[in-house]
Amino acid sequence: MTDNRQWLINGRPKGRGLVDDDFKKVVTEVPECAEGHVLVKNEILGFDPAQKGWMENIGGYVAPTEIGEVMRGSGIGTVIESRHPGYSAGDKVMGMLRWQDYAHVPGGELHKIPDDDLLAANLGALGTTGMTAYFGLLKHGRPQPGDTVVVSGAAGATGSMVGQIAKIAGCRTIGIAGGEEKCKWLTDEVGYDVAIDYKNDDVRAKLKEHCAQSINVFYDNVGGKILNDALAHIAMHARVAICGGISRYEQGDMPAGPENYFNLIFKRASMSGFIVSDYASEFPEAQKRMRQWIKEGRITFKEDIQEGFDNIPATLKRLFAGQNFGKQMLRLD
Numbered sequence: 001m002t003d004n005r006q007w008l009i010n011g012r013p014k015g016r017g018l019v020d021d022d023f024k025k026v027v028t029e030v031p032e033c034a035e036g037h038v039l040v041k042n043e044i045l046g047f048d049p050a051q052k053g054w055m056e057n058i059g060g061y062v063a064p065t066e067i068g069e070v071m072r073g074s075g076i077g078t079v080i081e082s083r084h085p086g087y088s089a090g091d092k093v094m095g096m097l098r099w100q101d102y103a104h105v106p107g108g109e110l111h112k113i114p115d116d117d118l119l120a121a122n123l124g125a126l127g128t129t130g131m132t133a134y135f136g137l138l139k140h141g142r143p144q145p146g147d148t149v150v151v152s153g154a155a156g157a158t159g160s161m162v163g164q165i166a167k168i169a170g171c172r173t174i175g176i177a178g179g180e181e182k183c184k185w186l187t188d189e190v191g192y193d194v195a196i197d198y199k200n201d202d203v204r205a206k207l208k209e210h211c212a213q214s215i216n217v218f219y220d221n222v223g224g225k226i227l228n229d230a231l232a233h234i235a236m237h238a239r240v241a242i243c244g245g246i247s248r249y250e251q252g253d254m255p256a257g258p259e260n261y262f263n264l265i266f267k268r269a270s271m272s273g274f275i276v277s278d279y280a281s282e283f284p285e286a287q288k289r290m291r292q293w294i295k296e297g298r299i300t301f302k303e304d305i306q307e308g309f310d311n312i313p314a315t316l317k318r319l320f321a322g323q324n325f326g327k328q329m330l331r332l333d
Contacts, residue, residue: 004030007071007099007312014056017320022055023071023099023313031104033081038110040077040093040103044305046123047073047316047328049244061275071099071312074123076113087112094122099312101332118294124157124327125294125301126287132243132276133161134286138169139279140241140272141217145170148214150207150230153221154192155182157301157327158243162219163192164299171217174210176203176226178322185325189300204229219243231260240264240271302326308333 004027011022033039054072057064065072075097079087084107087093095110097103113122124130136158143149149166153159154175163173163186175192177183183195196206203226207215211233218230218238223245234240264271279286293299304324306315315330 002030002102004028004100004102005309006101008068009055009065009071010067012056012067013052014058018052018313018317020313025310030102033083033104035083036107038079038084038087038093038105038107039081040095040097040105040110041080042075042077042097042101042103042332044076044120044123045073045097045099045312045315045330045332046075046127046129047319047324047330048128049319051316052320061277072096073099074127075103076119076122077103082107084108092119094127101309118291120303120305120329121294121301123329124303125161125299126290128276129157129327130161130290130301131279131283131286133158133165134290135276135279135282136241136243136274137162137165137217137219140274141166141219141239143169143171143217147171147216148174148211148235149217149219150174150176150211150215151219151221152176152226152230153244154186154190154195155325156221157324159219159221160186160190160301160326161299163190164293166217167191168293168298174207176222182325185302198226204232207233217241220245228258228260231258231263234263234267234269236267236269238267238269240269242271242273304328306330 006026008024010024013022054065076094077097079089079091082088086107092113092115093110094113143166149171151159151162155177163175166173173192174194175186176196176198178199183197186192186195194210196203213233215234216238218240220227220242221244304326309332318324319328
């Protein structure tokens, strides 16, 4: 029987960063394929900041994790064996395949995907990353032509998508990112009108320079001080979409509320959070539009693909050190 390497959850990293001992590597046997299930050989894994929250059991929108379970994570793979009528050996599929070589998954939890040049993009631009940008901006930001849209974490996989969709909607876009290289990429390749380097610039002063009181939509991936700075510059009837809060993930606890939240009252503005799975029934149409925009060159994206099974935990850590440039993924050896 072929070995199945797995990374198990071995710690609760609440209030601190991830460490090596939070994961435990084991080797098990590949399970036999049960009725209604599919056996998948994992090929590419996707990584998101929310995975640390899943380990901490923070949030409540997913089932609690258990110490000793295989670490959760989305992936793409090839069907090795199927006892489900919807899949055949050789099909490319994606789903919650977890950190392991072989995934034994109920067929209803998988999605068949095209084996084309956008295969990996199903974990990024065409996956939950792209869908998060699409629905968070259009459903919660509700951009109008001429609006000023500001995005924190703009060089991340989601943030870079948000800016491009906002441009398609006819908006002026300002991205906040860390480092000269990322900011240059935002303006030169992604199409942001302005990029603010939070590592070297005074974000609040730069927002005042470029926006004054004119932020119509703020799409927040960071939280903390940057959210507070943006709230100081919102326009009348602004919309603030809360997607994530990577600034809090290292501490684990929820941050204090922003000091400038009362500006929501003064400006008759709204602030809302969302979980992308709320819009799962609308994914096919959104993915169709995203594919078309990519084909037309209106959407570009960057993929940061690491290599090797033993490098999986370190790849998740990259997200919290700001090392990833684009959608973080890993190709299994």
